[in-house]
Amino acid sequence: MSFGDPNNPYTQQPSQDQPGHPYAAPQVAPQYGYPQYVQAPYGTYPPAGMPGIQGAGLPILAHWGRRVGAFLLDALIIAGPLYGLGFIDLANSDDPANADPGPFFAVGLVYAISMGIFQLYKEGKTGQTTGKKLLGISLRHEADGTTLGIGMAFVRKLAHALDSIACYIGWLWPLWDTKRQTFADKVCGTVVIKIDRG
Secondary structure: OOOOOOOOHHHOOOOOOOOOOOOOOOEEOOOOOOEEOOOOOOOOOOOOOOOOOHHHOOOOEOOHHHHHHHHHHHHHHHHHHHHHHHHHHHHHOOOHHHOOOOHHHHHHHHHHHHHHHHHHHHHHHHOOOHHHHHHOEEEEEOOOOOOOOHHHHHHHHHHOHHHHHOOOHHHHHHHOOOOOOOHHHHHHOEEEEEOOOO
C-alpha cells in the first residue's frame, strides 16, 4: 500500500498542528512509513468524529451498527448455504424427523469450513471480511493501523469468547466505549475503523 492511499486513513499525509487542540498532527516515522501520533493523556482518547481530529489524520472509528451488520452478512455468507443444502437433504428424506445428514449437507459443511477460512485469511491480510468490505469498515492494530495477519485475526476470533462470558456484554461494549472496542479488541489491541468502500 503506498503512502497517501485514500483507502487507508493511517497513511494520510501529515497536516499542520491545529492551534489549541490537544492532539497534534501525526509525524511520519521514516523507518516504518506509518504515522506516529502524540500520545493523548490516559483516559482522553478522542471520540470518533470529534471536530478537528479527522483533519489530524486519525481514522474515524466504525459505528456499532456497521459492525453488527458486517457480522450478520458474514454469518449469512458462511452458514446460509450450509442450512440451505441441509434442508434439501431433509426434503428428499422419507422420514425427515429421523434423517441423517446427507450428501448436500456434506457439501454445505465443506463450503462453510472453506469460506470461514477464506474470510479469516481476508480479514488478517486486508482487515476486511466480505461483510466488512460491503459496509466500509476495516479491522486494524490500534497502535499503528496495520492489518493483523492471519494468526492474530484467529486469536481475536478466539478472544471473542470474552465478549460472551458476562451475559454477552462485551459485544455491546462498543456502544459506550470511547474507542468502540469489544473486550476482544481490548485484549488484542485492535480497533475497527470506517474506510471508503471504493
